[in-house]
Amino acid sequence: MERAPAEGLPYSRADFDRIYESEFGYVVKTLRRLGIPERDLADVAQEAFLRVYQALPSYDPARPVRPWLFGFALRTASNHSRLWRRRNLTPAAVEVEVRDTSPTPEQALSSVEERGLLIEALQSLSLPRRAVVVLHEIDGLPIPEVAGVLHIPLNTAYSRLRRGLADLAKALVDPGGPHGR
């Protein structure tokens, strides 16, 4: 797990810049996994980092930076979804990312498509379950730490993980059906 710069508290602009440079990719990928469509990723990432900038004095450099950043991504993604719901709109279907570094075009196309399937299936989960699945199964955070990041009881974290994975498995088999909403 990457950590913020160790020297002193990251209160300076330079510290923010370092976090931005090292973690921009993580925040963007997390937002995508949390359901932000490709066309809104830049704007929503910008909002998330503005919040990070303002909250930097509260960051404890002794703790891993990514779980801390995940909280901002989750909150910003939640606001984004809430706004769409209030407007009785549905975010456009997840668009498939076209960039990839796989070695051959055939393989690249395949992995892009497969990632698209997973991202689409993730969107069928409720946000609380999705957050646990992303943190644990993709970011690799142990469940006790997931519970800490999300401020939920340990048993709740395990329960959300189990149900989230079940929903995800169903969604991959039946992409159109409602799962875990």
Next chain:
Amino acid sequence: MGAERDPMTPELRRLLDLEATRSEPTHAERNRVRRQLEARISALASTPSGRWRFGSAPLWVSLGAVAASGLVWKLTNGPHPARAASVPAFDPAPAPEVVPPVTAPASETPALEPPVSHGSNETHRRTRGVQASKAASLGDPLDRERDLIERARTVLRTGHPSLALSLLREHESAFPSGILSEERSGLEIEALIADGQLKEARQRVANFRARYPVSPLLPAIDAAFRRGAP
């Protein structure tokens, strides 16, 4: 009773692992977002409440409002003109042509009203009158929400917590489950602390934590408690 089936299939595991190895966004994307971010940070830093004073929760209110209004702009008008020019979405497909409206973009940092003097009831009434008429003139509900919250924040910072509470109640009455409800609740706790109503503030904090467990306002609220603790 049979054992519960493990939902993690090999195929699901493979897809999750594949997603975990997703490539990073390009430097060009990172830099595009950064340029736009720089402008907004500079705008924030130029206001007293925009500096790194984490105790100033109102800035969160501004950010939340700015974020929300930017999204509303997008939903109602298409891409924000300024962002459309400098921060294209990651989708490589060309963005639709949008004619920028003449009115100022809603996602710019909202200009704060100059601090109002509340030395008398007359001033208070006059201020409320101005507030009410301005809010009424704002067509978009989100603009009205933001207006009330911004005013509450301003008067709280100028040392008038009771007036801030009054504005926040007005917001609650008009927008019981508004988009800025979280910001309202956070500001309300700060105002209660500033007003010396610590018992009520503690009760609100417990509710706030339960409702918004990952709220970025929580550290500011805790800091306000530390400052306001007898």
